[in-house]
Each structure stands twice: as structure tokens, then as C-alpha cells.
Amino acid sequence: MITSRISDWVESRVGGRSVIHAAMRKVFPDHWSFLLGEVAMYSFIVLVLTGVYLTFFFVPDAEQIVYQGSYNALNGIEMSRAYESTLRLSFDIDGGLLIRQMHHWAALVFVAAVFAHLLRIFFTGAFRRPREINWVIGLTMLLLAIVNGFAGYSLPDDLLSGTGLRIAYSIAESVPIVGTRLAGLAFGGAYPSAEIIPRLYTLHILLVPVLIGVLLSVHLALLVRQKHTQFSGPGRTASNVVGTRLWPGFAAKTVGLFFLVAATLALLAGLAQINPIWLYGPYHPAQVSAPAQPDWYMGWLEGALRLFPGWETRAFGFEIPNPFFPGVLLPGITFTALYLWPFLEARFVGDHEIHHLADRPSDRPWRTAIGIGVLAFYGILFIAGSNDILASRLHLSINAVTQTLRALLFITPIIAGYVAYRLTSERGRQKLKPRRVSVSQTSDGGFDTEE
Numbered sequence: 001m002i003t004s005r006i007s008d009w010v011e012s013r014v015g016g017r018s019v020i021h022a023a024m025r026k027v028f029p030d031h032w033s034f035l036l037g038e039v040a041m042y043s044f045i046v047l048v049l050t051g052v053y054l055t056f057f058f059v060p061d062a063e064q065i066v067y068q069g070s071y072n073a074l075n076g077i078e079m080s081r082a083y084e085s086t087l088r089l090s091f092d093i094d095g096g097l098l099i100r101q102m103h104h105w106a107a108l109v110f111v112a113a114v115f116a117h118l119l120r121i122f123f124t125g126a127f128r129r130p131r132e133i134n135w136v137i138g139l140t141m142l143l144l145a146i147v148n149g150f151a152g153y154s155l156p157d158d159l160l161s162g163t164g165l166r167i168a169y170s171i172a173e174s175v176p177i178v179g180t181r182l183a184g185l186a187f188g189g190a191y192p193s194a195e196i197i198p199r200l201y202t203l204h205i206l207l208v209p210v211l212i213g214v215l216l217s218v219h220l221a222l223l224v225r226q227k228h229t230q231f232s233g234p235g236r237t238a239s240n241v242v243g244t245r246l247w248p249g250f251a252a253k254t255v256g257l258f259f260l261v262a263a264t265l266a267l268l269a270g271l272a273q274i275n276p277i278w279l280y281g282p283y284h285p286a287q288v289s290a291p292a293q294p295d296w297y298m299g300w301l302e303g304a305l306r307l308f309p310g311w312e313t314r315a316f317g318f319e320i321p322n323p324f325f326p327g328v329l330l331p332g333i334t335f336t337a338l339y340l341w342p343f344l345e346a347r348f349v350g351d352h353e354i355h356h357l358a359d360r361p362s363d364r365p366w367r368t369a370i371g372i373g374v375l376a377f378y379g380i381l382f383i384a385g386s387n388d389i390l391a392s393r394l395h396l397s398i399n400a401v402t403q404t405l406r407a408l409l410f411i412t413p414i415i416a417g418y419v420a421y422r423l424t425s426e427r428g429r430q431k432l433k434p435r436r437v438s439v440s441q442t443s444d445g446g447f448d449t450e451e
Contacts, residue, residue: 024247029230033120038254040113041216042261043106050103051205057093059085060155060201062194071278079157079282082197086156086277102269107152109265111145111297118142122341122371124358126229128351132342134226137219139338141212146297148208151200153275153295160275162283163292165196167305171327176318192285229358238356291388303384304330307406362427369424373417380409 028034061081067074069084070091089096118138121127127135150168154161169191172183188195228241236242244250268274280289294302304326313320337344345367346352361368383390384405391398 026224026246027241027243028246028250029228029241029243031231035257036113036117036120038257039261040110040117042258043110043113044212046106046262046265047103047110048209050099050106053099054103055205057085057089057096060198062197074278077282082155082157083282090278098269101274102265104274105265105268107149108295111149114142114145123361123368125355125364126358127342128355130226130354134219134222135342136339137215141215143335144208144212148204149295149297151204154200155197155204156277157197157283158277159280159283159287159289160292163288164294166191171323174321174324175328176320229356231360232357293386299385300378300381301331303381306387307384307402307409362424365421365424369417369421372420373413376416377409377413380405380412
């Protein structure tokens with residue numbers, strides 16, 4: 001066998017055959033939900049590959065020039081070199097628009113896959129001991145993915161992304177006491193500053209991707225060390241994993257999944273237009289695009305800014321500006337609660353045992369109800385990020401839409417949580433008739449269940 005010969009060749013020079021053999025014999029669960037993390041990983045790989053291509057052509061410079069290029073509608077318009085290079089990449093570089101759109105779609109799918117993966121971990125209790133560290137790592141990767149997505153989205157210096165940067169500057173400036181200095185430090189001076197694009201570029205292509213890569217490596221190492229969780233079932237115990245071994249069965253499936261993810265992203269890039277910056281025009285501080293919509297993962301924050309009343313507070317002689325509450329305080333509470341959740345649940349439930357079997361949502365109705373209620377809360381905020389579009393399409397007053405969404409923001413989570421609790425409690429009370437099953441080991445070392 002060619003693989004055996006390669007293994008012998010490597011072993012004779014660097015050793016480590018036992019480690020490789022142990023890795024090849026690792027078993028992965030077969031449930032589809034465990035593939036969400038792999039979709040995130042493969043989207044990240046596509047992001048890196050397409051991002052490397054884009055760095056050869058993008059110019060992270062705010063210097064103003066007059067455009068003379070292929071897109072006639074903007075000829076003679078003053079714009080930054082960053083915006084001009086994005087136009088050139090889209091219209092003059094072979095495959096440039098395809099790769100640029102593939103990069104953008106990969107970013108959206110990456111954040112969505114990480115988010116879905118964390119939801120799976122939450123609702124199945126896979127964050128419990130001994131996996132609290134991996135929960136923290138995954139949550140940090142989600143936060144970094146959001147930050148990096150916003151940074152990359154802002155780099156072209158078009159009117160839409162410039163509006164987002166203006167909002168970000170205002171949020172930073174709203175922090176009491178240190179806000180002005182914090183905003184100036186981040187943006188390189190008073191807004192608009194020519195320093196922000198080079199800084200975002202460094203953040204986007206270097207610092208954050210390296211951090212995500214390191215965290216991903218640690219995450220996978222802990223996964224190997226602690227092994228996968230799995231749902232309870234025939235032949236499944238806390239001391240084994242039933243599924244498919246890495247080689248050759250799971251390796252074939254995961255390689256196929258990579259090509260499926262890459263092909264889907266390429267198909268989206270070729271058929272579904274995204275972020276057409278030439279339609280928005282270059283950014284000018286005196287102009288604001290309408291209707292302005294951020295990428296989906298920033299929709300909840302946009303909605304919070306739109307729904308929060310126009311309140312401002314003075315405390316200890318300092319004024320707390322309006323954007324601080326929805327733009328800083330709410331995200332701070334959100335991610336702090338998420339980081340602490342494994343430890344809070346263990347403390348309040350009194351469960352400090354080691355868990356290798358995953359829950360089903362009906363096993364913990366109260367956790368499911370809390371999760372669904374919180375999702376409903378942020379879902380309303382997400383919808384509120386498009387309150388102007390809703391008002392326009394439904395021919396309603398924007399004030400009426402806003403007031404309705406404010407009411408739903410408090411009513412919907414309670415109803416959704418209550419319904420989820422009742423449904424999962426009823427499901428948990430149902431006693432299924434036991435089924436006679438047998439478990440047999442397959443030729444590749446994994447396990448199949450036969451009824």
C-alpha cells in the first residue's frame with residue numbers, strides 16, 4: 001500500500017508513528033449536527049485563501065484621487081485609493097469580483113456556522129465539565145469573527161461601510177470618561193481619520209486571523225484530548241464514542257464536506273451579488289446611504305441602536321450618551337453572560353460532574369426555554385435593524401413599527417420561552433417503548449447500530 005510505504009518513510013526519519021496511528025483511529029460521531037464546526041473551519045480556510053488573493057490588489061490607503069477606470073458611472077469622481085482599488089479589483093482583474101464575493105460569502109457563512117455550532121453546544125449541554133475552556137474558546141472565536149467581519153466590510157471605504165464606521169466611532173466615543181480618547185486612539189484621531197483604513201487592514205489580514213487560527217488549533221487539540229460528546233443511545237456510554245474512525249471513513253466524508261462548502265461558496269459568489277460598492281459610491285462624511293443595512297451578524301446591534309429610547313443620563317458629574325446603552329452596555333452584558341454561563345449553570349444546578357453524553361433539548365426544559373427566549377429577544381433586535389425597510393414595504397409609519405417592535409422585544413421572549421418549556425417538558429415526560437438493538441463494530445473500527 002502506498003500509504004504504508006509513506007508511513008514507513010516518515011517513521012524512519014521523524015518517528016511518531018504511534019501518534020499518527022492513534023490519531024487515525026480516533027472515532028467521530030455520525031450525527032449531522034457535529035458537522036457544523038467543520039463547516040466553520042472550512043469556511044475559514046476559504047476565507048484565508050481568497051483573502052491572500054485579494055491582498056495582492058487592494059490598497060489600504062485613504063489618499064484621495066480622481067477615478068479614471070472601467071466603471072464609467074464614477075469616472076471623474078474623487079475617492080480614496082482604497083475604494084478605487086476595490087473598483088479595479090471588481091472590474092479590471094480577471095476573476096477579481098468572483099474572489100471578492102466568495103470572500104464575503106465565506107465570511108457570512110463562517111460567522112453563521114460558528115454561531116450555529118455554539119447553539120448546538122448550548123442546547124446539548126456540551127459546555128459542561130470538562131469542556132468549559134472550549135466553550136470560552138469558541139465564544140471568543142465568534143467575537144473575533146464578528147470584529148474581523150466588520151473590519152473587512154469597512155475596508156472598501158464606500159458610502160455604506162463609511163456609515164457603519166461613523167456609528168462605530170460614535171459608540172466608542174459614548175463610553176463615559178475615556179470615550180473620546182478611546183475613539184481617537186482606535187481611529188487615529190478625530191473622525192474621519194485617514195489612519196483608520198490601514199489600521200483595519202492590519203487587524204483584518206494579520207492580527208485577528210492569527211488569533212482565530214491559534215484558538216482553532218487549541219480547540220482541536222482539546223477536542224482530541226477530551227474526545228467528542230455524543231447523544232445517548234445503543235452502545236453509547238460516557239467512556240466510548242460510537243461513530244466512524246478518522247481513517248479512512250471520516251477522512252473521506254470530511255474532505256467531501258470541504259469541497260462541498262467551497263463549491264457552495266463559489267456558486268454563491270458567481271450567482272448571488274453581494275456588497276456592490278459601485279452602487280453606493282465613495283464615502284463622504286456629509287452623506288449617509290439609505291436604507292443602510294449591515295451584514296447579518298451586526299443586525300442585532302443595529303436594531304438595539306434603533307429601538308433604544310433617546311435617553312441620556314448624568315451620573316457623578318459625567319454624562320452617559322445615548323449610544324452607550326445599546327452599543328456598549330448590551331453587548332457587554334451579552335458576552336459576559338455567555339462566557340460565565342457554564343459556571344453559572346453548574347453553580348445553580350449543583351452539577352459539577354464530568355459529562356461526555358450530550359443532552360437533548362427535552363432533557364433540560366429550563367435551559368431550552370432560556371435559550372429560546374434569549375434567541376427571541378435578539379431576533380426582535382435583528383428585525384428592528386430593518387425597521388425603516390419594514391415601514392416602507394408595509395406602508396406604515398416608522399414610529400408605529402418602532403413602537404410595535406419595542407413591545408415585542410419584551411413580550412416575545414416570554415411567550416417563546418414558555419412555549420419551549422411546555423413543549424420540551426411534555427416531550428421529556430413521554431416514555432418511548434424500548435427497542436431491541438444490537439451494536440456491531442465495522443471494518444473501519446467505528447460502530448454501526450442495527451435495529
